[in-house]
Amino acid sequence: MKRKIKGSFALFTRNGGFTLIELAIVLVIIGIILGAVLKGQDLIQNARNKKFINDVKSWEIALWSYQDKKGRFPGDSDKNGVIGEDAGDNIKTDIDNAKFINPPPRPVTVGSVNLYVFVGNDGATPARNVIMLCADDVDCTTTLPEEALNAIEAYDTSIDGSSDAAAGRVLAFTAAPTVVTPASYKYSGATGTYEAGSPKEWVLATLPVYKAMAYRFDRP
Numbered sequence: 001m002k003r004k005i006k007g008s009f010a011l012f013t014r015n016g017g018f019t020l021i022e023l024a025i026v027l028v029i030i031g032i033i034l035g036a037v038l039k040g041q042d043l044i045q046n047a048r049n050k051k052f053i054n055d056v057k058s059w060e061i062a063l064w065s066y067q068d069k070k071g072r073f074p075g076d077s078d079k080n081g082v083i084g085e086d087a088g089d090n091i092k093t094d095i096d097n098a099k100f101i102n103p104p105p106r107p108v109t110v111g112s113v114n115l116y117v118f119v120g121n122d123g124a125t126p127a128r129n130v131i132m133l134c135a136d137d138v139d140c141t142t143t144l145p146e147e148a149l150n151a152i153e154a155y156d157t158s159i160d161g162s163s164d165a166a167a168g169r170v171l172a173f174t175a176a177p178t179v180v181t182p183a184s185y186k187y188s189g190a191t192g193t194y195e196a197g198s199p200k201e202w203v204l205a206t207l208p209v210y211k212a213m214a215y216r217f218d219r220p
Contacts, residue, residue: 048147049154052110056155059104059117059131060217066098073129073218074098075119075186081218082127083186084120090184091119106185108133110151115144115213118180120187122216129218132177132187134211140176144210146203152213153202159215165208166200173212 063073063083072079074094077086084091095103107114116137121127134140135148144152152170153163160168175193180186195210202210 045150048111049151052108052151053155053158055105055108056117056131056133056215058102059119060215062095062098062100062104063119063129063131063217065100066094069098070094075184081129082121083129084188085127089186092183092185095185107137111147113145113148115148116182118185118187121189122214123189128216130187131215131217132173132180133213134176134180137182139178140173140180140212142211143207144213146207149202149207149210155213155215156202163202164199165202165210166195167198169216171195171214171216172200172202172208172210173214174208174210176211177214 066072066074073081073083075083075089075091077089083089104117106117108117109115113135115133115135118132118134118140120130120132122130132140133148133152135142135144156163156165156168156170159170162168165172172195173193174195177187179188181188194214195208200208202208
């Protein structure tokens with residue numbers, strides 16, 4: 001004979017199902033598991049962002065280290081402080097020849113996304129040297145994916161103190177910078193279109209069409 005469960009919390013017989021208390025415990029456990037999963041996803045994204053920030057900063061460190069050792073930046077053959085303005089400037093060759101113990105990574109990865117580094121100047125007067133990241137290694141016409149934008153947003157905040165794709169030293173290109181030379185990692189002049197207006201977010205509900213990130217690293 002089935003024994004009935006007495007009390008206001010009984011739903012079924014002992015052989016027929018769970019009590020309300022048992023269901024509540026199960027729901028609490030499920031909530032804890034879901035919270036841990038979501039928190040874990042945040043931790044993974046934060047770890048990716050920190051790795052990305054360190055990888056891009058390693059390029060800046062390499063450029064300044066080269067300047068300290070050689071008296072010029074890589075890709076600055078005439079030693080006037082401007083990278084990539086002369087036809088023979090080759091950032092890749094100079095960095096390879098420097099034989100850094102820990103050379104800067106290329107591509108820089110964010111999860112499953114590869115970002116390709118180019119180094120040059122923005123073509124302004126006076127010219128400012130730029131580290132630029134694109135989602136492809138050919139012509140920078142590929143739109144930066146959301147996974148990359150999340151990391152770039154964190155990088156922008158680490159450099160400028162806040163995230164703004166249209167202001168500060170870290171900026172977005174809305175049209176592809178066309179003068180890039182993959183074989184030499186060289187970017188020559190601001191031939192693309194910088195994001196205009198302020199403030200502009202890197203990550204929105206409708207993702208912006210950003211073609212590259214540019215970091216003007218050698219002057220405020």
